[in-house]
Amino acid sequence: MTASEIRTEAWLAAAEYFIAINDWPAAEAALRRELLLDSTDARAYTLLARALKYQKRKDEAGRAFFQAAKLEPENPDYLYNLALFHQENGELAAAEKIYLELINKYPAYADALANLGRLYQDSNQPGKALLYYHKDLALRPNDPDSHFNLAFMYLLTGDYSRGWKEYEWRFKRTAVDRTYPHSFTQPRWQGENFAGKTLLVHGEQGFGDNLQFLRYLPPAKRRGGRLLFEIPRQLCKLLQNHPGIDQLLIFDHQQAYPKAFDYYIPLMSLARVFQTDDAGPPPPEPLIKAPGALCRAWRVRLTGKAGFKVGLVWGGHPVPDPARSCPALELAPLLELDDIDFYGLQTGPPAEEARELKQFSSFRGNLGPEWHSFADTAAVIANLDLVITIDTATAHLAGAMGKAVWTMLPFAPDWRWGLEQEKSPWYPSMCLFRQSEPGNWQAPLAQIKTRLNASAVKNLKTRPEPQTKL
Structure with a gap:
């Protein structure tokens, strides 16, 4: 290795260290020194684009992503990075063109298929979104995000029977710790009669989600005994004495759950239990009453x-x-x-x-x-x-x-x-x-x-x- 190559690798190593600690200006400085030594290094341009992006210097970041793809046009990752950059900045036509070019050359590039599906979802083109989500899922049949993307489109288009089934994959996604902090030893309720027993239904996601799916509590209550409903504190006063609820529990990460329940189910999963066709959701009955x-x-x-x-x-x-x-x-x-x-x-x-x-x-x-x-x-x-x-x-x-x-x-x-x-x-x-x-x-x-x-x-x-x- 020549002295110049050693210096180049040293600057790259320094840049990667600064990136790891989110010191973007220092990373940029190191990468610009490296590019003075080797202006044909596509990897360095990609890292520079990332450093510029996090400094909110959009135009410069775009030029760096473009330069990396230009230097190594046969490297699919650089094309993908450029397409993703355009997509994140709302430049959907430019992103679509690159994704299609990339997929034509590399039809098994799953991330490109998934992101093109999302591009069409954001463009209100459900048919194309479903097409590319299905192609992505064919390559990654056990990928939770691929299933979740498909669930979104099924539900958006009113295909509830398939949508609710795919929506269950939300609990296996990478962000599950943020959206689902529960861990129970009791069995999950599948819709069977629970007469003489207790069912815990816990809220999930946002306030609106809890209010939207509240309609499924009365039919759940009719299938058995006692129903506990866990929700954020901000909703408790509103839902006191709401039909179908025997006891309200306030969601609290530090709070110990009562051990005296036999089954549990996430609130939004009740839709799959009670809505088995595509007829549409039941009305919100009974209506919520203000104090x-x-x-x-x-x-x-x-x-x-x-x-x-x-x-x-x-x-x-x-x-x-x-x-x-x-x-x-x-x-x-x-x-x-x-x-x-x-x-x-x-x-x-x-x-x-x-x-x-x-x-x-x-x-x-x-x-x-x-x-x-x-x-x-x-x-x-x-x-x-x-x-x-x-x-x-x-x-x-x-x-x-x-x-x-x-x-x-x-x-x-x-x-x-x-x-x-x-x-x-x-x-x-x-x-x-x-x-x-x-x-x-x-x-x-x-x-x-x-x-x-x-x-x-x-x-x-x-x-x-x-x-x-x-």
């Missing part, structure tokens, strides 16, 4: 001049889907309508955007920061005529209460909302308003504004109020 005392307290607060009251939610947590959030100021066309009082129902960091809406006299303020739990949310919703929201837990809560709710969806929606329908298959009181192109909320908001006129208001005001708890 009566809280309803009365909030009724005093919601004393707007117009009489017709609309709640607004514009932002959600960026995980799992940042595309579902709508900047608050894009709701301005709605706030210009006459004879309507608008109330923010926004919590979390997006609540800060409420200040941008204060310029509109119809905006009566954001109530979300005052809430202690979902019982408060439900009490406010019970006093409104309509909720307009993005895909978030508030949409599920309003739907589960039977409240009129208009849900705005991104171009590539979550599986639970289907592809084209205007009515939700999960909530009879919910209407869906979809983006016609990625990132553009103007079309769904224009539809909402058209419907939110005097005639729509008159019809909505005749809707009966959901009952509340005493």
